[in-house]
Amino acid sequence: MKTFSISKTVMYALISIYSALSLLPMLLVLMISVTDEDAILKNGYSLFPEKFSLYAYKLIFTGGSQVMQSYGISIFVTIVGTALAILITSMAGYTLANKNVKYRNLLALYFFITMIFSAGIVPWYLMNRSLGLTNNILALIIPSLLFSPFNLFLVRNFMNGVPDSLRESATIDGASDITIAFRIYLPLCKPVLATIALFYGLDYWNNWWNAIMLIDSKELYPLQFMLLQMQSEISMLNEMTMLAGSSDITLPSESVKMATAVVTIGPIIFLYPYLQKYFVKGLVIGSVKG
Amino acid sequence: MEKKRRRGFGMLSDIRRNGTSYLLVLPAMAYTFIFGYMTYPYMLIAFQRFNYSKGIFHSEWIGLKNFEFFFRSNKAFTVTFNTIYLNLLFIIFGTLTALAISLILNELRKKLFVKISQSMMLFPNFISWIVISYVLYAFFSMDMGIVNKLLNQLGIAPVNWYTEQQAWPAILTIMHVWKGAGMSAVIYLATITGIDETLYEAAEIDGASRWQMCMRITIPLMMPTVVILMLLSVGKIMYGDFGMIYALIGDNGTLYATTDIIDTYVFRSLRQIGNPSEAMAVGLFQSVVGFILVFGTNAITRKFFKDGALY
Numbered sequence: 020m021k022t023f024s025i026s027k028t029v030m031y032a033l034i035s036i037y038s039a040l041s042l043l044p045m046l047l048v049l050m051i052s053v054t055d056e057d058a059i060l061k062n063g064y065s066l067f068p069e070k071f072s073l074y075a076y077k078l079i080f081t082g083g084s085q086v087m088q089s090y091g092i093s094i095f096v097t098i099v100g101t102a103l104a105i106l107i108t109s110m111a112g113y114t115l116a117n118k119n120v121k122y123r124n125l126l127a128l129y130f131f132i133t134m135i136f137s138a139g140i141v142p143w144y145l146m147n148r149s150l151g152l153t154n155n156i157l158a159l160i161i162p163s164l165l166f167s168p169f170n171l172f173l174v175r176n177f178m179n180g181v182p183d184s185l186r187e188s189a190t191i192d193g194a195s196d197i198t199i200a201f202r203i204y205l206p207l208c209k210p211v212l213a214t215i216a217l218f219y220g221l222d223y224w225n226n227w228w229n230a231i232m233l234i235d236s237k238e239l240y241p242l243q244f245m246l247l248q249m250q251s252e253i254s255m256l257n258e259m260t261m262l263a264g265s266s267d268i269t270l271p272s273e274s275v276k277m278a279t280a281v282v283t284i285g286p287i288i289f290l291y292p293y294l295q296k297y298f299v300k301g302l303v304i305g306s307v308k309g
Numbered sequence: 310m311e312k313k314r315r316r317g318f319g320m321l322s323d324i325r326r327n328g329t330s331y332l333l334v335l336p337a338m339a340y341t342f343i344f345g346y347m348t349y350p351y352m353l354i355a356f357q358r359f360n361y362s363k364g365i366f367h368s369e370w371i372g373l374k375n376f377e378f379f380f381r382s383n384k385a386f387t388v389t390f391n392t393i394y395l396n397l398l399f400i401i402f403g404t405l406t407a408l409a410i411s412l413i414l415n416e417l418r419k420k421l422f423v424k425i426s427q428s429m430m431l432f433p434n435f436i437s438w439i440v441i442s443y444v445l446y447a448f449f450s451m452d453m454g455i456v457n458k459l460l461n462q463l464g465i466a467p468v469n470w471y472t473e474q475q476a477w478p479a480i481l482t483i484m485h486v487w488k489g490a491g492m493s494a495v496i497y498l499a500t501i502t503g504i505d506e507t508l509y510e511a512a513e514i515d516g517a518s519r520w521q522m523c524m525r526i527t528i529p530l531m532m533p534t535v536v537i538l539m540l541l542s543v544g545k546i547m548y549g550d551f552g553m554i555y556a557l558i559g560d561n562g563t564l565y566a567t568t569d570i571i572d573t574y575v576f577r578s579l580r581q582i583g584n585p586s587e588a589m590a591v592g593l594f595q596s597v598v599g600f601i602l603v604f605g606t607n608a609i610t611r612k613f614f615k616d617g618a619l620y
Contacts, residue, residue, distance in 0.1 A: 030413045031422070037410065038429035041491060044444040045432070047455070051447060063453035111337035114330040121323045126334060133345030135603065139592035140575060141585055142351030146344065148361075162344065171337065196329035225437035228552065232580065246439050247556065273453065280443040287435050291428075 045284075052076070052278035059273045075278035085237065085245055086279055092159070093242040094286075097223040100160045104219040105212060108167075112174030113200040118183060127175070134168035144232055158233040159241060163226055170215040177211035178204055217290075224286065242283050249279060352596075355589040375590035384574065392549045392570040398482045399550075400542045406486050407493035408535065412523060414494065415501045430491025438556035441484060445557055449480070474567045477558075481568065485553065493538070500534045501527055540610050544603040547595050551576060571595050 047066055051059065055070035062069060079086045111130075115123050137143075143162070152158040181204060189199050205212065230244035240248065324331050350365060355375055357368040379385050410430070414423050433441070448455050449470035457467040470476060504527065512522050549570030558568045560581075571591060578588035 027417070030416055034410070034413055034417065034422075034426050038426040041430045041433055041487070044441075044447070044487075045436070047447050048440075048444055059453065063458050064447050064450070064455055065458075066455075107336045107340065110333040114334035117327070117330050120327045120330050122320060126338075129338065130341055133341050136596075136600065137345075138348040138352050139589070139596055140572075141354070141579055141589040141592050142348035143344070144579060145351045145354075145365075145585065146348045150343075168341075196327070196333070200333060221435060225439075227437070227439060231555075243437050243439050246443070247559075277443060277447070280440045283440055284436050291432075291435070 048277045049281050052274055052281050054274060056272075056274050064273075072274070075274035076282075078275055079278055079282060085240070085249075086242075086282065088238060089240050089242045089245040090282075092156070092239060093224060096156070096159045096226075096241060097220055100163070100223040101216060101219045103160070104167075104170075105216055108170050108215060109174055109205060109208070109212060110200065112171055112178055113196075113204055115171070115175040116178035116181070116204075117186075117196070119186075127172075130168045130171055140232075147233055153233045154235050154239065155233075156239060159226070159229050159239070160223075162233070163222070163229050167219075167222075170218055173215060174208065174211055177208055181207055220290075221287070246279055246283060249276065352589060352593060354586050355593045357586055359586040359589075361585075371586075375587045376594065378587055379591050379594070384569075387566065388569050388571050388574045389547075391568060392572075393546055395478060395481060395549065395568075395570065396542070396546045398478060399485045400539060400546075402482055402486050403489055403493060404535065404539055406490040407497055408531075410490060410494035411497035411501060412527065414498055415527065416519060416523070427491070427495060430494065432491070433488045434492045438488075438553045441488065442556045442559075445480070445484065471561060472563045474564055477564055477568050481553070481557065484557065485550075488553075496538070497531065497534065500531055504530050536613070537610055540606040544606040545599065546602060547571065547599040549573070 043066075047064065050066050050068050051064050052075055053071055053073060054065070054068035055072035056074070058068065058070040078084070114120055115127050117123065120126075147153065147158065147162045152162055185203060186199055189203055194202070225243055227241060227243035227247060230239070230241050231247070234240065234244070354365060354368065356370060356372060357365075358371050358374075359365070359368045414426070417423060446454070449457075451457065451467065451469045451471070454470070456470065460467060470480075508526050508530075509522055512526060517525070549572045551570075551572035554568060554570055554573050555576065558564050558573070572595075575588045575591050575595070578584050578591065
């Protein structure tokens with residue numbers, strides 16, 4: 020059985036190469052971030068840093084930098100937003116999966132309509148403006164994904180799989196809907212809740228749409244948006260120092276840029292292995308059997 | 310018994326009986342009402358010269374002028390074409406890559422290897438397009454980028470990639486596949502795992518090779534899923550990936566000819582040029598065509614794959 024086969028070897032090689040290519044670009048960014056600025060300017064970007072330097076990271080993490088400010092905003096928005104989103108989604112999911120509720124399909128349709136027919140970005144923007152959700156930390160939390168119908172249907176489908184007899188026996192024991200929802204259903208639905216937590220969490224963490232649309236003041240820039248702004252600002256600063264002719268300050272623009280990008284994905288790497296085991300399962304349940 | 314007797318009372322009695330359940334769904338309903346249903350009236354501003362201080366009910370009505378402005382400009386064709394063309398490239402190459410990966414992973418079936426490679430492939434999916442724009446810059450920067458360094462070693466003059474219009478559809482397609490194919494491959498692989506194992510056992514008894522099994526069992530049985538996912542993407546072909554295009558191209562006007570899509574155009578009209586009415590008119594054009602496409606593709610899906618239609 021275990022003979023050497025060329026086709027298998029080729030397949031292993033192809034997958035290995037593809038997997039490596041998935042990580043390699045990020046590795047390049049990481050390497051640039053720890054390369055000495057002069058070495059970058061002299062030799063260009065390289066996977067193998069000629070001269071190692073943590074200067075960029077020191078600059079980011081000290082001295083009231085914009086990065087730390089934005090980090091705080093992003094963390095706050097992600098935690099609060101994700102928690103609220105999960106609460107609302109799972110509560111609604113419970114009702115849509117509750118077979119005692121006669122109009123659950125009508126309710127599902129109510130959510131479904133907004134999922135397939137959205138008015139687009141202009142009404143979204145004007146709505147937020149009229150609600151006063153501009154230049155305000157709530158503008159980063161409330162309008163985006165507090166409630167996404169797709170995640171609702173994921174939860175509902177998962178909860179549909181919980182046997183009805185559980186609810187019935189709990190009702191006979193005198194449990195209310197609230198008790199059944201929070202004490203029986205939610206613990207049973209951990210995999211799907213972890214999945215939507217990851218969806219919502221990533222959406223909040225990586226979100227810059229809300230900032231580009233609704234935020235003007237720098238103190239409220241989330242990390243991703245700050246990253247977007249930084250590229251243009253640093254190049255502008257560089258030009259200015261060049262014009263002023265002061266050569267004693269070197270702005271570590273290249274390495275700082277890349278270091279900030281690396282810092283941005285920090286939490287994702289941290290959560291990655293933990294959430295991944297739920298992720299694939301939840302994704303499959305939602306997309307294939309939905 | 311109780312249920313049957315009460316059916317006549319309809320919704321009110323159901324709300325009384327399952328009050329708590331209705332209470333649980335209320336926040337989501339309110340949210341959907343505000344951010345879903347209440348946004349619809351704003352679409353009317355496509356027919357107005359909208360004025361923020363006057364609001365939607367008192368702004369001046371100007372009929373189809375906003376649409377005229379868009380369609381008379383040479384931009385209308387460019388952005389529509391770019392949106393559809395880029396999406397087609399993304400769909401075709403994304404699907405093919407994901408399909409190939411999932412078929413190969415299915416053949417290998419070495420648990421640890423599959424698991425590790427999957428984790429690696431999923432990684433790009435989790436990082437934002439903005440971070441990816443930094444990655445891209447590391448490759449294509451004029452004087453420091455890896456690509457120009459390689460060209461230099463081959464004795465070819467460096468290229469200023471950020472002004473090369475023709476290169477960008479290809480670059481964007483590669484980046485799109487790089488970010489998303491791992492995720493799609495996981496979905497496809499799940500579909501393959503769902504295929505009835507006895508089919509393979511029967512084929513093995515009949516002396517079929519792995520290659521034959523793949524061609525005669527796996528691929529045909531996967532086609533419904535593949536076609537459904539493709540049709541879904543085709544339905545959304547009028548909607549470009551704003552997050553991707555804006556993060557990677559930004560306000561780089563020299564690349565607009567090949568990369569400007571409806572979504573970036575609408576964004577600019579709204580936020581940078583500050584003409585919400587024209588932005589809405591273009592958005593409405595996008596929605597109407599998109600709506601027709603979604604329903605059209607769903608009708609096709611329903612016809613050919615009864616179980617696969619979304620609604």
